[in-house]
Amino acid sequence: xxxxxxxxxxxxxxxxxxxxxxxxxxxxxxxxxxxxxxxxxxxxxxxxxxxxxxxxxxxxxxxxxxxxxxxxxxxxxxxxxxxxxxxxxxxxxxxxxxxxxxxxxxxxxxxxxxxxxxxxxxxxxxxxxxxxxxxxxxxxxxxxxxxxxxxxxxxxxxxxxxxxxxxxxxxxxxxxxxxxxxxxxxxxxxxxxxxxxxxxxxxxxxxxxxxxxxxxxxxxxxxxxxxxxxxxxxxxxxxxxxxxxxxxxxxxxxxxxxxxxxxxxxxxxxxxxxxxxxxxxxxxxxxxxxxxxxxxxxxxxxxxxxxxxxxxxxxxxxxxxxxxxxxxxxxxxxxxxxxxxxxxxxxxxxxxxxxxxxxxxxxxxxxxxxxxxxxxxxxxxxxxxxxxxxxxxxxxxxxxxxxxxxxxxxxxxxxxxxxxxxxxxxxxxxxxxxxxxxxxxxxxxxxxxxxxxxxxxxxxxxxxxxxxxxxxxxxxxxxxxxxxxxxxxxxxxxxxxxxxxxxxxxxxxxxxxxxxxxxxxxxxxxxxxxxxxxxxxxxxxxxxxxxxxxxxxxxxxxxxxxxxxxxxxxxxxxxxxxxxxxxxxxxxxxxxxxxxxxxxxxxxxxxxxxxxxxxxxxxxxxxx
Amino acid sequence: xxxxxxxxxxxxxxxxxxxxxxxxxxxxxxxxxxxxxxxxxxxxxxxxxxxxxxxxxxxxxxxxxxxxxxxxxxxxxxxxxxxxxxxxxxxxxxxxxxxxxxxxxxxxxxxxxxxxxxxxxxxxxxxxxxxxxxxxxxxxxxxxxxxxxxxxxxxxxxxxxxxxxxxxxxxxxxxxxxxxxxxxxxxxxxxxxxxxxxxxxxxxxxxxx
Amino acid sequence: xxxxxxxxxxxxxxxxxxxxxxxxxxxxxxxxxxxxxxxxxxxxxxxxxxxxxxxxxxxxxxxxxxxxxxxxxxxxxxxxxxxxxxxxxxxxxxxxxxxxxxxxxxxxxxx
Numbered sequence: 001x002x003x004x005x006x007x008x009x010x011x012x013x014x015x016x017x018x019x020x021x022x023x024x025x026x027x028x029x030x031x032x033x034x035x036x037x038x039x040x041x042x043x044x045x046x047x048x049x050x051x052x053x054x055x056x057x058x059x060x061x062x063x064x065x066x067x068x069x070x071x072x073x074x075x076x077x078x079x080x081x082x083x084x085x086x087x088x089x090x091x092x093x094x095x096x097x098x099x100x101x102x103x104x105x106x107x108x109x110x111x112x113x114x115x116x117x118x119x120x121x122x123x124x125x126x127x128x129x130x131x132x133x134x135x136x137x138x139x140x141x142x143x144x145x146x147x148x149x150x151x152x153x154x155x156x157x158x159x160x161x162x163x164x165x166x167x168x169x170x171x172x173x174x175x176x177x178x179x180x181x182x183x184x185x186x187x188x189x190x191x192x193x194x195x196x197x198x199x200x201x202x203x204x205x206x207x208x209x210x211x212x213x214x215x216x217x218x219x220x221x222x223x224x225x226x227x228x229x230x231x232x233x234x235x236x237x238x239x240x241x242x243x244x245x246x247x248x249x250x251x252x253x254x255x256x257x258x259x260x261x262x263x264x265x266x267x268x269x270x271x272x273x274x275x276x277x278x279x280x281x282x283x284x285x286x287x288x289x290x291x292x293x294x295x296x297x298x299x300x301x302x303x304x305x306x307x308x309x310x311x312x313x314x315x316x317x318x319x320x321x322x323x324x325x326x327x328x329x330x331x332x333x334x335x336x337x338x339x340x341x342x343x344x345x346x347x348x349x350x351x352x353x354x355x356x357x358x359x360x361x362x363x364x365x366x367x368x369x370x371x372x373x374x375x376x377x378x379x380x381x382x383x384x385x386x387x388x389x390x391x392x393x394x395x396x397x398x399x400x401x402x403x404x405x406x407x408x409x410x411x412x413x414x415x416x417x418x419x420x421x422x423x424x425x426x427x428x429x430x431x432x433x434x435x436x437x438x439x440x441x442x443x444x445x446x447x448x449x450x451x452x453x454x455x456x457x458x459x460x461x462x463x464x465x466x467x468x469x470x471x472x473x474x475x476x477x478x479x480x481x482x483x484x485x486x487x488x489x490x491x492x493x494x495x496x497x498x499x500x501x502x503x504x505x506x507x508x509x510x511x512x513x514x515x516x517x518x519x520x521x522x523x524x525x526x527x528x529x530x531x532x533x534x535x536x537x538x539x540x541x542x543x544x545x546x547x548x549x550x551x552x553x554x555x556x557x558x559x560x561x562x563x564x565x566x567x568x569x570x571x572x573x574x575x576x577x578x579x580x581x582x583x584x585x586x587x588x589x590x591x592x593x594x595x596x597x598x599x600x601x602x603x604x605x606x607x608x609x610x611x612x613x614x615x616x617x618x619x620x621x622x623x624x
Numbered sequence: 625x626x627x628x629x630x631x632x633x634x635x636x637x638x639x640x641x642x643x644x645x646x647x648x649x650x651x652x653x654x655x656x657x658x659x660x661x662x663x664x665x666x667x668x669x670x671x672x673x674x675x676x677x678x679x680x681x682x683x684x685x686x687x688x689x690x691x692x693x694x695x696x697x698x699x700x701x702x703x704x705x706x707x708x709x710x711x712x713x714x715x716x717x718x719x720x721x722x723x724x725x726x727x728x729x730x731x732x733x734x735x736x737x738x739x740x741x742x743x744x745x746x747x748x749x750x751x752x753x754x755x756x757x758x759x760x761x762x763x764x765x766x767x768x769x770x771x772x773x774x775x776x777x778x779x780x781x782x783x784x785x786x787x788x789x790x791x792x793x794x795x796x797x798x799x800x801x802x803x804x805x806x807x808x809x810x811x812x813x814x815x816x817x818x819x820x821x822x823x824x825x826x827x828x829x830x831x832x833x
Numbered sequence: 834x835x836x837x838x839x840x841x842x843x844x845x846x847x848x849x850x851x852x853x854x855x856x857x858x859x860x861x862x863x864x865x866x867x868x869x870x871x872x873x874x875x876x877x878x879x880x881x882x883x884x885x886x887x888x889x890x891x892x893x894x895x896x897x898x899x900x901x902x903x904x905x906x907x908x909x910x911x912x913x914x915x916x917x918x919x920x921x922x923x924x925x926x927x928x929x930x931x932x933x934x935x936x937x938x939x940x941x942x943x944x
Contacts, residue, residue: 174649201926213667659924667934670934673939
């Protein structure tokens, strides 16, 4: 096994990626798979917007529209935004704390393949009798009434990919707890690492309720149980509570890493230390904590009673405080800095006002009494797109430009990058700003068409034009990626010139063992400190020695494949007269548990890179 | 110290489960997983409490009609004892006494199996005596899901411990498999923790009414 | 990797010392097991004895369960030992999240 090989056949590369346990390669997998699903979700969004461009449009039928909007939301949240962020966490976080690898390389790979097979399973619904159509929230009464297997695809696909995400979360937590380089105390960790830590804790606690509720939905739909069926004593509200006990932390799982990415970018391109580092850490932890106390603000109109509504309204508004701390810290970081307007920085500058608007409408929605007016209108749609697109997607674009050289060793074109920004930024505000007003004028969300002459025509038309601009922006970045990859001009350790954190101290892309010698960290912005003292690289914290590495493994792929197969059995065994369902479940689970057992029965000690081999490629590794 | 090194009594460290980086990672990672499991079971408990005695018509059995003290008490005693036997196994692991560790683990597995057997008998009893099936009411669905999830954890734990006992029978103790034994015993204790709440909240509180 | 072994230079002495310490710890484990069995008995008896009202029994057996779980976590699972900061943080966070969920399901799911 060697990653120093130069030209290899396609088959060898494919096999390497199928079996890899290297966090940097898994990051590539997350990036490509997440990018693919992002495009898919984007196409679904375009179909939604084209349908709504004019009143009484019949571009898609009402049923297909429901499937589109359900799959758009589900795909974007579970299969695009989260995997893309997990990809950047995988690529960067271990480097930022000076670790050679993540804590559980095998689980890391398993997490990816579970996500991937779950996502594929969910999207196969398009070809196997229709996609889920009860909205991404899939509220129980509606989804129990939904015919066909659409909701079953949703349930089983999300269950499989949810297991993968949970593994990813635990893996990152343990990596940060146990594998920081010497001197890397908690309060010296870069903010992206901190936000990864808090977001991973949220994953750990938010995914179990989702797992439970998805199991219940599966039992109700496929095995005849009665959790949500009021006629049998069940209660449909239970699903709503579980969904939002998971769903609200979920949006913080998305936005916290985005905050982390922008915190890095602001500090680097303002060429200043991040303002108020410790208050940023505090605010991150506080947001994570409060994130679990506010879920019922999605359910004000279900009739929880005035006391519950009041408690959750107050808790919701309290979140504006730590978020406000962050916004001001970013502004103070910019203030007086020697700012470079690179593409990532443009996204950052665009992010502050855009996200702030989403935050303000969030507080508006958090006022329970007012929420009765806004509930289920386009105002809500505008609000969450301002936070998710204006926050998360902006950060993903920023991170793509910012970390591309670290991940692939070559810079994306800055000119095209700025064009992407301008197109997307204008398109974004054009699409969603007007939707606030559409909502206030009375347009309900998830509606597939509207009548002319109700004052909704112009607004929807403007919104659709904006969507096309966003699509154009995405096309430009794709062209940019292809062009850059073809040219493939290699760059050095610190291509932006102002890198502050450890990932910029090693080559781009880093060698597969990351750090030849673990670096000694002497403070916040460890690499910057050494640069300011005129040193070329980090001070090593240990003598050059053998490096222990894990073996590649194909088992994660097989484990995930087994669950993928079993899911078909679970779904179709409920059909009348089906005979092959149960055997397929048994086969799939046998593959999964059999391969788990096979792995655990043999000793896998990994291998060592010997000291002498490390000395040979001195020019490739860290000059430490 | 390398994980694959052959161990002797003299070299055996005080905390064998935390000697290697892999061991430390497994240790912390598994505790975090248990933190997540806490939320998972709390969610199941919450559902059970919300749907307790929620049945479509009044002929159906409620919690106070179903549960009987002797059976639950026996199951509780068996599971609590199996927790102690796995503590004994870990005690012998620390003393580098492989044979005795294996013996206590096998006893743990046997106790776990008898618990599982009683649970199957219990479910069977409810189904046949009371018509209390998984699909009969929201209450029954919630009950079987909560207790069944616990039972599935027991079954998985048994398979896990058994696999460890068999795979290491020829290998003996070393720093590679010590963390594996240790986290398996943590898992077994956690199963017991959950059962403490199940017998209190589901069975005892169910009998109180 | 640092070796946490207690070192007197003579391996035999160390082993004897550690054996004694482990045996002592095991004794504590058995005592806590006896207490757990006792608490369980009390809980079952409280329910079996028909004289108490539900308002007394329910909080009483819940407290017994909590005490018993503390024994499990702190003695059987060694959460009282050093090096358990992360486990404690995440177990307690999990308990808080779980507790909030249960409280919610018992109070605001009412129709």
